Amino acid sequence: MLQVRNLVVNYGPVEVIHGISLNVEKGEIVSVLGPNGGGKSTLLRTIVGLMRPQQGEISYQAARIDGRSPEENLAHGIALVPEGRRIFSRLTVLENLWAGAYLVRNKRVVDESLAFVFNQFPILAERRAQLGGTLSGGQQQMLAIGRALMSRPQLMLLDEPSLGLAPILVQDTFQLIQRLRGEGLTIILVEQNARQALEISDRAYVLASGQMQAAGRAEEFQKGGLDLERAYLGDA
Amino acid sequence: MTPELLVQQLINALSLGSIYALLALGLAMVFSVLGMLNFAFGELVTITGYVMFWLVAAQTSFVTAAVAGVIFATLASVLIEQIAFRPLRRAPFVTLLFSSFAVAVIIQNLIRQLVSPRPKGVPVPGIFDEVWRFGTFQIGVLPMITLGVGLAALGLLAAFLQRTSWGLAIRAAALDFEVARLMGIRANRVISLAFAISGLLAGVAGVLWVARRGTVTPDMGFVPILKAFIAVVIGGLGNLWGAVLGGFVLAFLEVTLDVVLPIEFRPYTEAFALIAVVVILYFRPQGLIAAQTAERV
Ligand SMILES: Nc1ncnc2c1ncn2[C@@H]1O[C@H](COP(=O)(O)OP(=O)(O)OP(=O)(O)O)[C@@H](O)[C@H]1O
Numbered sequence: 001m002l003q004v005r006n007l008v009v010n011y012g013p014v015e016v017i018h019g020i021s022l023n024v025e026k027g028e029i030v031s032v033l034g035p036n037g038g039g040k041s042t043l044l045r046t047i048v049g050l051m052r053p054q055q056g057e058i059s060y061q062a063a064r065i066d067g068r069s070p071e072e073n074l075a076h077g078i079a080l081v082p083e084g085r086r087i088f089s090r091l092t093v094l095e096n097l098w099a100g101a102y103l104v105r106n107k108r109v110v111d112e113s114l115a116f117v118f119n120q121f122p123i124l125a126e127r128r129a130q131l132g133g134t135l136s137g138g139q140q141q142m143l144a145i146g147r148a149l150m151s152r153p154q155l156m157l158l159d160e161p162s163l164g165l166a167p168i169l170v171q172d173t174f175q176l177i178q179r180l181r182g183e184g185l186t187i188i189l190v191e192q193n194a195r196q197a198l199e200i201s202d203r204a205y206v207l208a209s210g211q212m213q214a215a216g217r218a219e220e221f222q223k224g225g226l227d228l229e230r231a232y233l234g235d236a
Numbered sequence: 237m238t239p240e241l242l243v244q245q246l247i248n249a250l251s252l253g254s255i256y257a258l259l260a261l262g263l264a265m266v267f268s269v270l271g272m273l274n275f276a277f278g279e280l281v282t283i284t285g286y287v288m289f290w291l292v293a294a295q296t297s298f299v300t301a302a303v304a305g306v307i308f309a310t311l312a313s314v315l316i317e318q319i320a321f322r323p324l325r326r327a328p329f330v331t332l333l334f335s336s337f338a339v340a341v342i343i344q345n346l347i348r349q350l351v352s353p354r355p356k357g358v359p360v361p362g363i364f365d366e367v368w369r370f371g372t373f374q375i376g377v378l379p380m381i382t383l384g385v386g387l388a389a390l391g392l393l394a395a396f397l398q399r400t401s402w403g404l405a406i407r408a409a410a411l412d413f414e415v416a417r418l419m420g421i422r423a424n425r426v427i428s429l430a431f432a433i434s435g436l437l438a439g440v441a442g443v444l445w446v447a448r449r450g451t452v453t454p455d456m457g458f459v460p461i462l463k464a465f466i467a468v469v470i471g472g473l474g475n476l477w478g479a480v481l482g483g484f485v486l487a488f489l490e491v492t493l494d495v496v497l498p499i500e501f502r503p504y505t506e507a508f509a510l511i512a513v514v515v516i517l518y519f520r521p522q523g524l525i526a527a528q529t530a531e532r533v
């Protein structure tokens with residue numbers, strides 16, 4: 001579904017991703033793990049088009065998409081739930097969700113998506129008139145994911161959805177991601193929480209110091225056939 | 237102070253406040269979406285003024301001239317963005333600042349060369365100078381019209397921002413431009429829209445400004461942008477409704493000082509108003525309504 005080949009990404013003159021490759025098949029949950037500053041967020045931001053790669057190719061459903069804008073990518077079904085959630089704090093919960101459906105012109109489809117999101121997150125339905133900034137961390141995470149769902153994506157990129165959440169909420173988040181895959185979504189999950197991410201993933205990559213240090217099936221990492229810790233250190 | 241005078245001054249403050257609010261909102265609109273201070277904003281008021289001057293001199297009715305002035309300011313604002321700012325989209329903040337400053341200087345000099353460096357009169361309809369009497373109360377027609385037009389414009393804009401999907405796009409982009417793009421909101425379109433609204437507000441404020449002054453000069457944009465800037469700072473930079481509030485607060489400060497200051501201090505009203513602003517900012521450095529840019533974790 002998505003192929004990334006030899007991707008090089010810079011911030012100004014500084015190269016932070018040094019030629020990485022990755023591929024994701026339809027219906028998979030693929031984790032991208034790795035230490036702080038490894039380049040995980042940069043990878044996701046480049047896939048959706050917030051950043052332009054220096055070199056390399058990104059293709060999605062057999063079409064080259066490097067160079068497309070985030071708007072175009074969203075229209076083609078790629079949605080990013082950004083790091084830190086970044087909900088619109090001064091918009092109401094409902095307005096946040098409407099913003100997520102900005103590209104959907106059909107009012108009925110918007111209402112259906114809204115019903116789906118409220119069904120997944122009943123608390124958001126209760127607080128629909130409240131400002132996003134007044135929600136708790138866990139509720140903001142639900143809103144961030146719900147907002148991305150409003151565009152009816154096929155491929156959803158989640159950047160550290162469990163960050164800063166209480167352990168019980170982390171569990172809920174991972175369960176939700178599994179449910180979404182059950183609904184037909186394909187998911188790329190960036191996580192620091194490696195152990196739990198592997199439990200729900202089909203495959204995983206480890207990205208450290210801007211390079212793919214390891215890649216394989218989730219069980220191989222769990223059973224120790226692939227050494228997660230050494231990959232984290234960046235010289236596996 | 238007599239109740240009559242009090243009511244008069246109250247209406248003065250509200251009418252001046254509605255002009256300041258329009259100006260501040262226009263400046264804040266672009267600032268909150270793009271993070272740039274548009275120094276050429278005052279020149280949109282100037283453009284409105286000269287379009288009106290030209291049309292009124294050509295025997296057009298004042299109202300038609302006013303509408304044309306607003307339309308020209310709106311178009312000019314969108315055009316300025318495309319020519320002077322869009323090519324610099326990725327440039328640092330200071331580059332954009334200089335670019336907008338250059339636009340302001342160019343427009344002023346074009347007017348000096350093509351029209352005249354000296355003030356030109358714009359005859360306003362006689363009714364503007366009239367006074368309505370209710371018993372012992374006297375109320376100027378112009379302040380009432382100003383207040384009515386100002387509040388109507390603010391109300392329409394609020395409805396647009398709160399109730400339409402374009403309005404939602406603007407508010408989302410003002411809060412977090414990058415995430416707005418992730419929602420599929422097209423960057424160029426929302427920026428053009430912000431400049432159009434900014435120009436429209438400058439145009440409406442410009443018409444009211446010209447109606448008060450009755451003259452136009454090439455540098456007439458300076459005071460409006462200064463007031464807008466102060467009001468925006470009072471209200472909280474990057475916050476749309478804060479800008480509106482800041483406009484009214486500034487006008488009330490000025491009118492109050494004008495009333496309470498001894499006559500020999502009157503020429504310094506604006507200086508005292510600035511001191512009052514500094515005092516406000518001392519107690520609330522983020523402005524009356526703090527912009528919320530920080531993320532929660
Ligand atoms: N806006 C920026 N300007 C310059 N360098 C940046 C910027 N953002 C990130 N970097 C650098 O790029 C590298 C990769 O950062 P990135 O945010 O992609 O890592 P990450 O794996 O997502 O880390 P984290 O787990 O902390 O979120 C880091 O060295 C970081 O310092």
Ligand SMILES: [Mg+2]
Binds near residue numbers: 040041083159
């Ligand atoms: Mg990150």
